[in-house]
Amino acid sequence: MNKVKWKNICEAKDKRPEVQEYKNWKELPPIPISLPIKGSIGTTGDWRTFKPIVDREICTKCGICWMYCPEGTIIRNDKGEFEVDYIYCKGCGICAKECPTKCIEMVRESEVNYG
């Protein structure tokens, strides 16, 4: 990871560093900012109380859950199926609420059968 000066944030998306590193207050930019990077605040999946479980038999692969997920944690795989990235999914339940076929069930983490 490269140490960067704050002016680099002005650069176009593809020229900017993915991660900014600062050692002390003098190096900091005037304001705190986040550049688009996966999981900049850590593995937010740890925050989850309810886990979205997709029932593949009912899912029509319509993509509504993918559109509504506020954190971009629903990913379309090679088969066209929508999967939840449980490392980052915070369990907000919006996907389950919006799913037209109700194929997503929010299950309390303590009750999830990991067997």
Next chain:
Amino acid sequence: MVEAQEDFTQEREIKIIKGNVAAAYAAKSARVQVISAYPITPQTTVVEKLSEFADNGEMPGTQYIKVESEHSVMASIIGASTAGTRTFTATSGQGLFYMYEMVHWAAGARLPIVTTIASRGPAPPWNIWADFTDVISCRDTGWMISFASSHQEIYDDILMSYKICEDHEILLPKFVAYGGFTLSHTSKPVTIEDQDEVDDFLPPLPDERGWPHIFLDPERPMMHGNLIMPSGFYNEFRLKIHYTHTLAKQKIKDASAEFEKKFGRSYGNGLIEEYEMKDAQVAILNYGELAMQMEDAVDDLRNEGYKVGCVKLRYFRPFPVEDIIQIAKKVKVLGVADRATAFGSPTGGPVSSEVKAALYGSGVTTKILPIVMGLGGREVGLEQQKNQLKILIQLNETGVFPKDMIEGTLWDGLLEVE
């Protein structure tokens, strides 16, 4: 993004206008791109005049937004400034208090917003007249705060403000405060400068890339205003705001010197303005319009043979500590007159408390007499100010503080009904 104004020009002209109108002309001269407004007395005619300009087509590059409250005023100005525009608004008293949450946000986001405050006394008791307690209440928000003491200074200080705030080493918002009604609704000749000269003095309007540290651009996405955990750099970002205030002192002096060179009007060193201080034995510090009147009081007492002087405080934030120490060194007694309150503070007056704090540890033994007066627009006449100087002279000669001080502060001009 608002297109730059190119087809409108203003020639140098002297107009007899109210203080509020001078503020509106300053915003126009600065080619502000977004104005968001909500009326409140005594500021209302600032934004009324600006809406007139916008409606007449005199400000072709300006978006004028009407919103439903002062909170929304600052919220919309924050949005506009974040997008990379030069912004302006004005408010007063209770309106500023309603705006307060967003006031902190503007400074934390380091947005160079300029806002004028036609200061009025806080309610209750309900009051709409000159009293700087409203803007003083924003002391710890991170905004720079200056006081204008004349109609011309309102115009000039707003122009200087954009130069200071938009400096890439500063990037902080600023309030320009002046007394409600005493300046806002009285008329005086004001020189409106040639548009080309103002353009030359001010930094160029931000281009479509916006400010260097904050922008709204889908091609360069970023998130700002984000959460910082206690283990993150929160302390450090706060320190940066404070440190920038200390840097701003020199920038203010530079901007003031450059302004004087270009337009010929001087405001001391930018932070303070001294009057008859060379051989003064006692002096008094004022801010706002009463600092101007005090110069007349000093002239009168000099004619009577007293070696008195006065100082005009132009900036409350950043506070000119070094300059205050220097002026205190020059005299044996320094009065500090506040047209504002700081309840429960060491003196009851915000600036006198600051002056005392600034002098601690400097080795200066000058006697400080804190004065609070003229609250809520109570008239402070020339005779009253001359009397204040005489109290200081007496304090210098006898070494005894006035008997009618209340907890170390002289509340001057309290009503005594017989």
